Amino acid sequence: DAGVTQSPTHLIKTRGQQVTLRCSPKSGHDTVSWYQQALGQGPQFIFQYYEEEERQRGNFPDRFSGHQFPNYSSELNVNALLLGDSALYLCASSSTSGTGGQETQYFGPGTRLLVL
Amino acid sequence: AQSVSQHNHHVILSEAASLELGCNYSYGGTVNLFWYVQYPGQHLQLLLKYFSGDPLVKGIKGFEAEFIKSKFSFNLRKPSVQWSDTAEYFCAVRGSGGSYIPTFGRGTSLIVHP
Numbered sequence: 001d002a003g004v005t006q007s008p009t010h011l012i013k014t015r016g017q018q019v020t021l022r023c024s025p026k027s028g029h030d031t032v033s034w035y036q037q038a039l040g041q042g043p044q045f046i047f048q049y050y051e052e053e054e055r056q057r058g059n060f061p062d063r064f065s066g067h068q069f070p071n072y073s074s075e076l077n078v079n080a081l082l083l084g085d086s087a088l089y090l091c092a093s094s095s096t097s098g099t100g101g102q103e104t105q106y107f108g109p110g111t112r113l114l115v116l
Numbered sequence: 117a118q119s120v121s122q123h124n125h126h127v128i129l130s131e132a133a134s135l136e137l138g139c140n141y142s143y144g145g146t147v148n149l150f151w152y153v154q155y156p157g158q159h160l161q162l163l164l165k166y167f168s169g170d171p172l173v174k175g176i177k178g179f180e181a182e183f184i185k186s187k188f189s190f191n192l193r194k195p196s197v198q199w200s201d202t203a204e205y206f207c208a209v210r211g212s213g214g215s216y217i218p219t220f221g222r223g224t225s226l227i228v229h230p
Contacts, residue, residue, distance in 0.1 A: 104162060106162070
């Protein structure tokens with residue numbers, strides 16, 4: 001049973017560029033959340049996708065956008081990159097019950113983004 | 117809004133020493149609580165979780181945590197640490213029910229000397 005997978009593992013971009021990160025959830029999971037983890041900090045919630053729609057969003061600008069596909073995989077897009085966007089980007093998957101409650105999130109290995 | 121405070125940012129222990137990492141949270145309702153571990157070069161893994169029931173929760177690798185509602189705390193403990201426990205530990209809290217998102221603390225870096 002494959003866990004959460006993310007690609008690429010590392011990425012180097014320059015300021016102003018755009019980046020797309022990808023995530024495949026754990027088998028049986030239908031909900032994908034994205035987090036940004038800066039060096040020395042805990043993960044910060046960016047947004048969550050369920051049924052191909054953004055269900056919740058954290059305190060991140062509109063430069064951060066996402067998408068979920070019918071197979072539950074997801075992409076995180078960041079436009080107009082800033083130096084401060086350098087971080088580890090984590091994808092977490094979970095399953096949403098019929099009442100809307102969620103089970104535990106399982107995390108992928110992350111994509112380390114460096115913006116120069 | 118919910119928040120999590122991990123008071124110990126860096127902890128250094130010798131093997132066989134006992135471990136207790138503090139976690140306090142702020143939230144006005146019923147909570148789910150988690151401890152995650154991030155070993156060097158590896159992804160976040162769930163150590164243990166509390167949803168309801170017995171406030172003393174057993175996790176993997178000999179870890180346990182106790183939910184004390186009156187103190188808004190969920191401290192992580194291990195009676196005897198090993199060198200392989202060297203890692204970053206994160207406490208997280210979320211409101212129970214609905215589709216609430218966990219809020220993470222900033223983490224505690226644990227170094228265990230052999």
